[in-house]
Amino acid sequence: MSTNTVTSSDIILTGDRTTGPLHLGHFVGSLRNRVMLQDVCKQYLLLADTQALTDNMGNYTKVSDNVLQVALDYLAVGIDPAKSTIFIQSLVPELPELFSYYLNLVTVSRLERNPTIKDEIKLRGFERDIPAGFMTYPVAQAADISAFKATVVPVGADQIPMIEQTNEVVRKFNASVNQEILVECRALVPENGARLPGIDGKAKMSKSLGNSLTLGASSDDITKAVKMMYTDPNHLRVADPGQVEGNVVFTYLDVFDTDIEKVAELKAHYQRGGLGDSVIKRYLEEKLQALLAPIRARREELAAHPDQVMAILKAGTEKAREQTAKTLDEVKRAMGIVYF
Incomplete structure (x- = not known):
């Protein structure tokens, strides 16, 4: 789905877990779109510290600590607090209250069938020792989304089951009170699928897997990461024909190099032989250095004034609470539990 389908009447809710600075995978999958979306709709950006605690108690x-780090990343890539509302999840008490009501609309078996939850449990090796907060975070996410009556939620393709479950909660609640109080939303999936493989080529880019490149990476960090990138293990000599499928360097070039013809030429040369890995890695490094240098500079400038960044978050959180308080009041009145 293209961002062109979003209109000025749409309300966008999106966010990131505050477990570390954001990386290139976030930039490709969501941040670039968020910068564009803030000019065409009402956008809320959630710093998901409460959600992050589900597996970081x-x-x-x-x-x-990473609330500030993620906020710095948002601002450094071009998120404008005058256009987008950036807020801290744990400072909006209406969200956990809505969450507590919604829990009664979802069964344990339904949560266990959620494909995203199943994959995350496997990734973290929880098996049956699953924190209850982690198991129920799709319901918490439903509270986050519905509290703002968001109509659109930018997500990766792997998060679509979360949106489906949110809409199930919305429908069940509305049916339970026989009123249309909450609003269903739709997923906005970037055309690239919102996935960027890690530099090791084995999984999506992830801080926890140690295969990511942060937006604030130094010039040396970028050089080191590119040198470590997975290519074609069978491309042992420069003269050997190489494979571009699954080759992380070419995957990144497809994403970050706007010169499509140049990339196609490099691929053809690599496939017929005569093009070394070091050459394509140097070419990619130039692209990444040019992309991240201004982001890094802006981030360092902002980091020198943390009080100003926190003031932005405080103002955004106060603004977010205005909307969530209104939704919570509507929900409680529909349930008949406003007593005074």
């Missing part, structure tokens, strides 16, 4: 500073 006991590691609190990792979560709280």
